[in-house]
Amino acid sequence: TDFTLASQPTLTGESQRLSVDGSFSLTGQENLHLKIESIDLEPLANLMDLGYPIAGRFSATTEITGTASNPVMSGSMLLRNGEMQQFKFDSLSIQFGYAHDSLGWKGMLDPGLTGELLTDGYFPVHLSLTDSADLILPNSPMQLKLTARQLPFAVVGGMTNDLQITGGVIDADITAGGTWNHPDMAGYQAVRQPLRMGSAHSAAG
Numbered sequence: 001t002d003f004t005l006a007s008q009p010t011l012t013g014e015s016q017r018l019s020v021d022g023s024f025s026l027t028g029q030e031n032l033h034l035k036i037e038s039i040d041l042e043p044l045a046n047l048m049d050l051g052y053p054i055a056g057r058f059s060a061t062t063e064i065t066g067t068a069s070n071p072v073m074s075g076s077m078l079l080r081n082g083e084m085q086q087f088k089f090d091s092l093s094i095q096f097g098y099a100h101d102s103l104g105w106k107g108m109l110d111p112g113l114t115g116e117l118l119t120d121g122y123f124p125v126h127l128s129l130t131d132s133a134d135l136i137l138p139n140s141p142m143q144l145k146l147t148a149r150q151l152p153f154a155v156v157g158g159m160t161n162d163l164q165i166t167g168g169v170i171d172a173d174i175t176a177g178g179t180w181n182h183p184d185m186a187g188y189q190a191v192r193q194p195l196r197m198g199s200a201h202s203a204a205g
Contacts, residue, residue: 056082073098115151138180148172
């Protein structure tokens with residue numbers, strides 16, 4: 001199955017755009033490009049009736065080359081003025097790439113006034129479109145790094161409607177290596193400054 005796309009932006013309005021162009025083939029070379037510009041997530045979340053708020057402006061670019069059996073991908077994603085449950089943040093940015101059964105990434109969460117959460121690593125996955133091999137390669141090397149610098153602990157409470165957290169910041173440096181079947185963990189985490197926790201329902205009452 002081969003097809004070629006050459007599209008103008010297919011969704012426009014208030015600076016929102018979605019476009020796809022290039023070629024896709026199950027037997028030949030891939031050359032596919034996807035671009036998303038400033039899509040408003042709130043109406044989509046309302047349409048899906050998730051039961052909790054999701055908001056923000058989402059942008060992304062993705063390029064797929066290689067072949068269907070051995071694809072090569074690269075791209076980036078950016079969410080600005082994000083909101084998930086009670087948690088609001090300035091931006092979440094991720095760069096990613098895939099080749100030779102390895103998915104790599106580098107990302108940063110900027111919560112706003114203070115702190116940051118950084119992550120990078122690679123994970124063994126098989127994304128071939130032409131065979132039925134397992135998606136996760138459980139005995140291949142992996143690495144995940146997570147670093148928090150003065151990250152407000154309210155980030156944790158903001159991801160649920162049942163818990164209200166005020167005060168406290170997280171410093172952490174955690175690394176996971178080894179394989180999916182035999183992981184190795186190392187690092188530290190610490191909560192600094194006074195931390196107060198309670199029921200969000202009680203606070204609302």
